[in-house]
Amino acid sequence: MTEQGFTFSVVTVTYNRAHLLPRVYECLCAQAFRDFEWIVVDDGSTDGTDGLVKAWVREARFEIRYFRQENGGWHTGFNRAAREARGRYLNNLDSDDWYPPDALARWDGLWRELPGDGGWYDVVGLCAYADGSIVGDPFPQDRMDSDHLDLRLKWRVRGDKAVSCRADVSRAYPYPEDLGSFVTITMVWNRVAPKYRTRCVNEILKVVEYQAEGLSARTLRIRAESPRAACVYYRELLGCGRPIRPKEKMRAYANFLRYALHGGERPLTGSAGLPLSAAWLVSAPAGAYLYLRDRWRFRRGSDRRELHPDGRFA
Secondary structure: OEOOEEEEEEEEEEOOOOOOHHHHHHHHHOOOOOOEEEEEEEOOOOOOHHHHHHHHHHHOOOEEEEEEOOOOOHHHHHHHHHHHOOEEEEEEOOOOEEOOOOHHHHHHHHHHHOOOOOOEEEEEEEEEOOOOOEOOOOOOOOOEEEOHHHHHHOOOOOOOEEEEEEHHHHHHOOOOOOOOOOOOOHHHHHHHOOOOEEEEEEEEEEEEOOOOOOOOOOHHHHHHHOHHHHHHHHHHHHOOOOOOOHHHHHHHHHHHHHHHHHOOOOHHHOOOOOOOOHHHHHHHHHHHHHHHHHHHHHHHOOOOOOEOOOOOEO
């Protein structure tokens, strides 16, 4: 720890994942780079998470800080961690993820490579499954500089990524806490993009193992249960001022309508906050279909994505 604090604050927001947290703890114990703290935000767990983490606080050779809150969703836990962090950078490490032993050392080196002009938000690497296969897409170039909007809209990079972001920027751009129990992580990334750059590297910096009961498997239902957040996300995406391919724009309009209907809005009257347009009207049938399909899946209980034996979702 330096006079200013730590280099990294590794953040784990967890809910009833006591059976997975030991792997997170062990991967942090194995890190070659030691200038970090581990912030655990317990989002209302009832499975003994508190006793487990408090025992590690007493024995660990690195700083562990434990905070408990009423269940409010990942985004509220991350906001809490950002407020409490003593590190310069925040690294999100979910309870079903783990780091290779050199991950923090590599991030430290990558941050040091950047020009010190204050225009950076994060350094982003690749995620992999336990078998070493890459999650989603690699970046078009190694050491490429972009931002999160262009990564999606221009370069069409998909899939989870390993992110280390500036703590001060995260505090300046907190996740909204008045939009429901689920706010997608990319909402803040998109908001930051007009002002801050992202350094992208084709290195595996995090390993993931999606759980059958986790957020990745329940994305459809939890978005439908927080429709205001989904509508805000798609409204901001459509109004971001960047070129959007027609197919991507139609998809965003359709999803906006889909979640507006889940929220009981009448979006075609303009009440949901998007002006009517040709693209809006052309996308409306697809949005209505997606909404009706969601309702049918919820009734049948078939809204979860299937988990294959190797940990991937269909």
